[in-house]
Amino acid sequence: MLQRIKKAIVHSYRLGVKDLLVFARDRLRLVTFVIMPIFMMVMTGYVFPNQNVLKNAPLGVVNLDQGPLGAQIILGLNQASPGQGEKLLKLTYLKDEAEADQEIKDQEINGAIVIPADFSSKIAAGQQATITTITDQSNPQISLMISGTLDKLMSDISNQMATKKVETLIPGVADPQGVINPFVVETKGIIPGNPNYFEFMAPGIMAMVIMMAAMIGLAGSVSRERELGTMDGILSAPISRLSVVVGKSFALGVRGLLQAALTLILAVLLFGVVVHGNLGIVILLLILTVFSFIGIGLIISAVSSDQETAMTIMMTVMFPMMFLSGAFFPVQQMPMVLQWISKVIPLTYSVEALRKCIVLGTGLSGMTTEVWVMLAFGAVFLAIAIPVFSRVTTR
Amino acid sequence: MNEKLPMNMIEVQGLTKLFGQFTAVDHVSFQVKKGEIFGFLGPNGAGKTTVMRMLCTLLRPTEGSASVAGFDIRKQPGRVREHIGLVAEKIILYDQLTAAENLTLFGRLNNLPEKEIGQEIDKWLGRLHMERWRNNQVGTFSTGMKQRINIARALLHHPDVLVLDEPTLGLDPQTTRAIHEFISELSQEEITVLLTTHDMNEADSLSHEIAIIDQARIVAIDTPRNLKRLVSDGDNRVMDIEVANLSEAMLSSLKKMDIIASVVETEPYSLRIRTKGENAAGAIVGAIASQGGQIRAINTMEPNLEDVFLHFTGREMRDVSTGKVASTQGRTWRKRSSRVR
Numbered sequence: 204m205l206q207r208i209k210k211a212i213v214h215s216y217r218l219g220v221k222d223l224l225v226f227a228r229d230r231l232r233l234v235t236f237v238i239m240p241i242f243m244m245v246m247t248g249y250v251f252p253n254q255n256v257l258k259n260a261p262l263g264v265v266n267l268d269q270g271p272l273g274a275q276i277i278l279g280l281n282q283a284s285p286g287q288g289e290k291l292l293k294l295t296y297l298k299d300e301a302e303a304d305q306e307i308k309d310q311e312i313n314g315a316i317v318i319p320a321d322f323s324s325k326i327a328a329g330q331q332a333t334i335t336t337i338t339d340q341s342n343p344q345i346s347l348m349i350s351g352t353l354d355k356l357m358s359d360i361s362n363q364m365a366t367k368k369v370e371t372l373i374p375g376v377a378d379p380q381g382v383i384n385p386f387v388v389e390t391k392g393i394i395p396g397n398p399n400y401f402e403f404m405a406p407g408i409m410a411m412v413i414m415m416a417a418m419i420g421l422a423g424s425v426s427r428e429r430e431l432g433t434m435d436g437i438l439s440a441p442i443s444r445l446s447v448v449v450g451k452s453f454a455l456g457v458r459g460l461l462q463a464a465l466t467l468i469l470a471v472l473l474f475g476v477v478v479h480g481n482l483g484i485v486i487l488l489l490i491l492t493v494f495s496f497i498g499i500g501l502i503i504s505a506v507s508s509d510q511e512t513a514m515t516i517m518m519t520v521m522f523p524m525m526f527l528s529g530a531f532f533p534v535q536q537m538p539m540v541l542q543w544i545s546k547v548i549p550l551t552y553s554v555e556a557l558r559k560c561i562v563l564g565t566g567l568s569g570m571t572t573e574v575w576v577m578l579a580f581g582a583v584f585l586a587i588a589i590p591v592f593s594r595v596t597t598r
Numbered sequence: 599m600n601e602k603l604p605m606n607m608i609e610v611q612g613l614t615k616l617f618g619q620f621t622a623v624d625h626v627s628f629q630v631k632k633g634e635i636f637g638f639l640g641p642n643g644a645g646k647t648t649v650m651r652m653l654c655t656l657l658r659p660t661e662g663s664a665s666v667a668g669f670d671i672r673k674q675p676g677r678v679r680e681h682i683g684l685v686a687e688k689i690i691l692y693d694q695l696t697a698a699e700n701l702t703l704f705g706r707l708n709n710l711p712e713k714e715i716g717q718e719i720d721k722w723l724g725r726l727h728m729e730r731w732r733n734n735q736v737g738t739f740s741t742g743m744k745q746r747i748n749i750a751r752a753l754l755h756h757p758d759v760l761v762l763d764e765p766t767l768g769l770d771p772q773t774t775r776a777i778h779e780f781i782s783e784l785s786q787e788e789i790t791v792l793l794t795t796h797d798m799n800e801a802d803s804l805s806h807e808i809a810i811i812d813q814a815r816i817v818a819i820d821t822p823r824n825l826k827r828l829v830s831d832g833d834n835r836v837m838d839i840e841v842a843n844l845s846e847a848m849l850s851s852l853k854k855m856d857i858i859a860s861v862v863e864t865e866p867y868s869l870r871i872r873t874k875g876e877n878a879a880g881a882i883v884g885a886i887a888s889q890g891g892q893i894r895a896i897n898t899m900e901p902n903l904e905d906v907f908l909h910f911t912g913r914e915m916r917d918v919s920t921g922k923v924a925s926t927q928g929r930t931w932r933k934r935s936s937r938v939r
Contacts, residue, residue, distance in 0.1 A: 214707060221692070221703050228694035228735070432688025436751070439654045440707040441679040596656075 211449075214442045218450025222424070223457060239419075240412045240462055244469045247408045259293045260349055263303045263315030263337075266296070270323020276334070279356050280316070291352060303337055313339045314349040326364070405476045406557035407530025409466045410492055414550055416462045417455060417493045418521055421500025422513040424451050425592070430509055434596070444593040452497045452585065459493030460486075479564035488556050488574075495549035495577040498584020505592045524550045549580040607632045607759055607790040608653065612662035615648050622648040624814040625662065630807070632758075633788040635781065637805030637822075639795060639903060645814040646794040647687065650763050653792070654684050667758045680709070683752030685762045689744050690751065693737030697728065697747045700736055701754055708755035715754075722750035726780065742773035749777070753789075760784065763794045778804060798903040808903070810910055817910040822903065829909045830901040834859075835873045840894040841886060842867060848889050857881055860908055867894075872905060 226232055264280070266273045283291040295312055297303050303315035317335040325332040336353055338346035362383065369379040376382065428434040437447060467485060470476040478485055503520065507513035526532070527541055528550035534542055545551045556573035559565035567574070608630040615623040623645040630636040638646045651657040653666055655675035664671045667681035684690070691700045698719055705715040723729045726746040736744060745765065752760060762781070766774040781804055785791055795801050801808050802822050809819045818825060830836050841848065844867045852861050857875040864870045871882065879896065886893055908914055 210709070217703065217706050221695070224699070225692050225694040432686055433690050433692060435654075435656060435684065435686050435688070436690030436704060437707065438656055439679055439682060439684045440704065441676050441709060442707055 207443075211443045211446045214446035215449035215453060218437070218447060219453035219457070222451065222454035226454070226458070236416070236458070236462070237465065239416060240466045241469060243412045243415065244408060244466060244473065247404070247411075258289045258291060260291065260314075260345060261295060261312040262292045262349060263295050263297045263306050263312040265299055265303055265315060265317040267299075267320040268318045268322040269320065270327070272323040272326055273318040276318060276356075276360055279360055280353075283352065283356060292349075300335075300337070307337065307339050310339075310341075313342055313345045316353060402476055402562050403558070404531070405470045405474060406561050407528070407554045409463075409470060409489065410528070410550055410553040410557055411525055411530050412466045413459060413463050413489055413492045414496055414524065414553075415521060417459045417496045418500050418517045419514070420455050420458055421451075421497065421504050422507075422517045423504075423510055424455065425501065425504040426507050426510045426513045438596055444596070445589055448501060448585070448589050448592050451501060455497055455500075456490070456493055460490055463489030463493070476561065478561050480560035481566065484560050484567055485557065488553060488560065488570075491574065491577040491581070492550070492553040494581040495553065495584075496581075498581060498586070498588045501588040502584065502591050505588070505595050524548050527551070528554050530554050549577055552576045552580075605631060607634075608636070608664070608666055608792065610649075610653070610662070610664040613649065613652060613659050613664050614661035615645075615652060615657060616660045621814050623652070623659075626811070626814075626816050627662075628809055628816065628819055630790055630792065632790055633785055634806045635785045635791040635793055635804050637793045637795060637801040637808040638811055639798065639801040639808050639907070640811035641796055644811045646796075646811055647763055649811075650684075650686075650761050650792065650794055653678075654682055654761055655679055681758045683755065683757035683760045685745075685749055685752045685760070685765055687763050687767065689741075689748045691736045691744060691748055694735060696733050696735050697723070697739075698732045700747065701751055704751045705754045710755045718754050719750075722753055723747075726750055727776075742769050745769060745773065745777065749780070753784075757789070759790045759792060761792045761794075764796070765793070766795075766797065766800060774800075798907075802903050810903075810907055812907070812911045818906070825903065825906045826901045829872060829905045833873075833875050833878075835878060836899045836901040836905050837871050837873065837879060837882075838864070838895070838897045838899055839869045839871060839882065839886070840867055840896075841869065842892040842894050844869070844891065845889075848886060848891055851889065852882065852885060855881065855885060860912075862908070862914055870899070870905075872901075872909070 226236075262280070264277055266277060268274075277294070280292055281290075281294060295306065297306065297315065300315075300317050303312070303317065306312045307315065315337040317337065319333060319335075322332045322334070334357065336350055338350060340346070365383045366379045369376060369382050373379075373382070425434070428437070438444075463486065467478075467489070471478070499520070500517070503516045504513050507516060523544075527534075527537070527545040528548050529545060530550065534545050534551065537545065552573040556570040556577075559570055559573075606629045608628075610626060610628050613623060613626045614621070626645075626649060628636070638649065640646050648657065652659050653664060653671060655671055655678050659672070666678045669677040669681070671678050690704075692703075695703065701719045701722075702715055705718065706712075710718065719732070720729070723732055726749065728743065728746050728750070731739065731743060731747075736747060739747070749762075749765070765781070766777055769777070778800065781791060781793070785806070791804075793801070793804060805822060807819065808822055808825060809816045810825070811817070818828075820828075828834075844863075849861065849863070849869075852858055852869075852871070857873050857878045859872040859874050862870045873879070873882070879898075883893060883896065904914065
């Protein structure tokens, strides 16, 4: 018995090494192996809005005001800056609201602001004045940012006015702000510095890249050898079916680890991701991610007659996983049903644990659930994969 | 271990395989003695490969039983695998590995002791004249070279049974001849060879015994000589007749004659006729002449296995493997078989 187990392990190892050797000598596959994560990282990293930074957003200005206040507001808009000497808004001066509408329709500007003719006079008379902003509904993301920026600018300007008023109304007041805004809200994170949006994205992207790499590698593994005919040679040799599955997993595990390291390096170098937690834990989580997918991948690869079918099924399985895992969009904002589905996707746990570790610096003790769930997923699917593999390989 | 092996290296009893509704192999039975070359002759899609795959434990039989080297293919598939070497239709080698690496890998998977692997590689590469290519990647080889390494791979671990599925398909005549010689040598070394082929000359020249398989059934099993005797013995003859002005009418009148078992137009104006009964040649010549036919040549032929196939199935094997209807059948069958692999 012991002898048989030893043999099975040795055979698994030999098959794994063979897979890696074949893979390492296949230049094209090697290139895609390296290119794929780079491509995915760069693409997802830059396509998604990576920071709340808006610059040179085209904004139309219609100033009908005769008094000084309209000009003051425009000056404020013009000087607004996201930092580093950049301009936040690129102003286009228009003659009336109708022209602003037309410009938005032509997509020359992403929004407009209209200062009415009686603006200065109304304020001077102590009345409330209205400024209208026109938003571009075809581009909600940018309009949201522009209106956010405008809100802030407007409240700054009206705050300045209010301060002056309070000072004249209550001479000798200690802090006019105390009258205007009796309290303020302060936001504070638990880690130093200001995490950028990519730090939220990076763990998800890393987990996803690893998943895709592992699954695509798997799609080829069994069906490729079956198509080539070499699988017959392996299956007609006196070795355990278990060895075949374990050997494949071993080779894919090694590949997954290399790709995990690559994604991590890319995340740090290209996107300035700072790993607040332990680097070892990050690597461990990435390996666990690969492990949790090997079983599923092997099952798909074994039941598909050729690589094309395997790839198609793989893609069908992967896409919902990608979007439901919370890698890009928070799970909490999804409908209840989708939230439930996301709970049975190993990627969800991988993303969550990676995010905890990278962004918040959580240690292993803070992610026991995630680790156990991934281990369980991997073990269960591998356990299913072995009999499935034996069945479909000898009908 | 060899002493324990039975007289019959392969024993097959009522072996049947269904793929859904499709019967790929229908109650096939045969025995192969130790050191014998057993040929499986039949057109594409006849079920030859399915029988091979069942014997190699790559397919599970639907019905019937079989043993290889004394081990039941259902109950002891692991033991069966220890005793077989498989050369399948697709070459079982990794293009990215060198000849030696491929052989080492499969030697190890077949539990060949580490210290013997090197010797065995030297021995087989030497015998197949491939020593020079030992450390070259298989992907750079021609099909013929690959097939030689492939055969070495199947023999490396001293199998008792070598299964060869169409070993010379698509090879050049020179390699084909070399492989034929090599296969004959093997049987002198007490290696039992199961040879699948649709090449009649290959089956004829190599096999000690031949099973003719058609449409999932074995229609005849015997030595090549006995099989041929069936079509050319006593009153039975095979002859080729060339008629310069052969017409449809002549052909159909010939087909009606009692003494003619079959007529096939092998080439334009050339007929192969199997006859039964006395003085058939005279009657045929008379019949052709009476219709104004000009006989250019007439030869009594040594019958070949093509004639045997025709005798048993009523069809020409060429028709089955290249004819339109039959080849579509063959194709659908291939699809099925690739799915189950």
